[in-house]
Amino acid sequence: MTRAALLVLDSVGVGGAPDAEAYGDGGADTLGHIAEACATGCADRAGLRAGPLRLPHLDALGLGAAAAAASGRVPPSLAARPAPGSAYGFGVERSAGKDTPSGHWELAGTPVAEPWGYFAPNDPCFPPELVRAICAEAGLPGILGDRHASGTLIVDDLGEESLRTGLPILYTSVDSVLQIAAHEEAFGLECLYALCGIARRLCDPLRIGRVIARPFVGRDAASFERTGNRRDFAMPPPPGTLLDRAAEAGRAVVSVGKISDIFAHRNTGTVLKGHGNDANLDHLVAAMRDLPDGGLAVANLVDFDSDYGHRRDVAGYAACLERFDRRLPELLAVLREGDLLVITADHGNDPTFRGTDHTREAVPILAHAPGGAGGALGRRGFADVGATLARHLGLRETASGRAWV
Structure with missing residues (x-):
């Protein structure tokens, strides 16, 4: 039996959302604009990084190629083609909005059917x-x-x-x-x-x-x-998420970071929470070492969004991406033959954009299976991620989405 992991890099969008203008986000491109800023010598306040954006391990999985497919341009210093055996594409969200719950729920195979409520744009804002x-x-x-x-x-x-x-x-x-x-x-x-x-x-x-x-x-x-x-x-997600499917089949489920909160603690299994990306990546690596056959691990790394995207800190965001990239081989090393890892995002948060809020963007989809075949996945719906992981694990199909394997 196989295992699966879904890793959401919170807010790492790649531009190119076809409906971005409807959200006031036309031209937003989190990864592309960070890479462009770095190409002109972007340095962080602590002096921990400078120069072009360096993401060799993500790029080998297809990050640059996914960004090019979504936005029509290869971000500076990234590659137009990944390493052999990498499967890559980009995801477009169906649910209305550009927030964390709807993005994660749709990635888990359950798009949001009704629009969210919002508070008034004026101040005071609450009823x-x-x-x-x-x-x-x-x-x-x-x-x-x-x-x-x-x-x-x-x-x-x-x-x-x-x-x-x-x-x-x-x-x-x-x-x-x-x-x-x-x-x-x-x-x-x-x-x-x-x-x-x-x-x-x-x-x-x-x-x-x-x-x-x-x-x-x-x-x-x-x-x-x-x-x-x-x-x-x-709010609780719609019924039938990927986590629900895994739990009803008696599979081990591990939720890392804020996943348990996002899914309202429903069928989130073993919950592991650390303070920051590094601590939560430690949890995910340890969980994958011990995850039994048929198990599912779902993780969110929030620092990109909370510490740098909302604060419009371009250099800090770049350094955070590079820090994760340096540690990515640790996660790849604990995958077994037959495992499937999908790395994606839930929305954008372009640190070069106006305001301090999320941006409506396409997201990268990087699928890695040790020893598996690669190739271009093209444009996918967010829900295709959940559908693919469900099929890979032999679970009941999600209500939405189309598996690519």
Whole structure:
């Protein structure tokens, strides 16, 4: 029996989404624009990288070729052709939106049929009745924020007031999300999680995709930093995801990073969470060493998105990609004959683009099977990933998607 792993590089889009203009994202290209910036000498603030983007292992799997197929151009320093035996293509999302849950759910074979709800583009952004209901149930005299904001910037702006008053900071973005920031020690982590649980239930009728707990520590604006105890409270995915199919067949399932949160803890099996990409990649490598025949591992590496995409830090994003690429051989080394690894993304977050939000983009699809045949996969739907992994594992077919093997 074979095994499978799905690795989502959060926000590593490759441009070329046919409906990008409808989302205000025409011309967005996360990987392409990072590579172009690096070609002109992009250096990070810490001086840890400079010069052309160096991703030899991802490129050997077909990253440059996938980007060229999606956007019509090969990113600088990447190759138009992968190493022999690599299967590559690009994915286009059917679900409306450009957020994490819909991207992951569709990759797992279950596109979102109804559009998400969103908060008003003006500030204050939350319906007054929602704020009143949250405060009443949580016993809060009020909130701070109530606006669209970058998570790090709003903590810089309001963190000291939050510490002084004991009030949490509520904010949103163009995505379907309500985020709640509070001091991990002064407000209390469990109190923050309980508050998010209340907000989650009250946001359900509004079809808000996620409520996210954003704890931070520090004494003042100069020392505030977010901790690794983020938790996503997501709406449950549609029935019949790849994880559901694996669980109903009695297969081992391992969820790494924020996968368990994204899938609302339904059939997510063994949950492994680390703080940052390196820790979660450690978990994935260890899980693949021990995963039994027929097992499925699903992982998300979020640092690309949360630490660099939203902060519009081009050099930091480039360094993060290169750091992952240097470690990719560790993951490839633990794959067995008959295994299938698919590396992809859930949306874009072009750090050269306006604003601080996700961008509607196509995503790379890199499929690696030790000793397997390669080739161009062409344009695929996100759901084709779930359909392919289900067929590879001998599971019941997903409701959407068409397998390429």
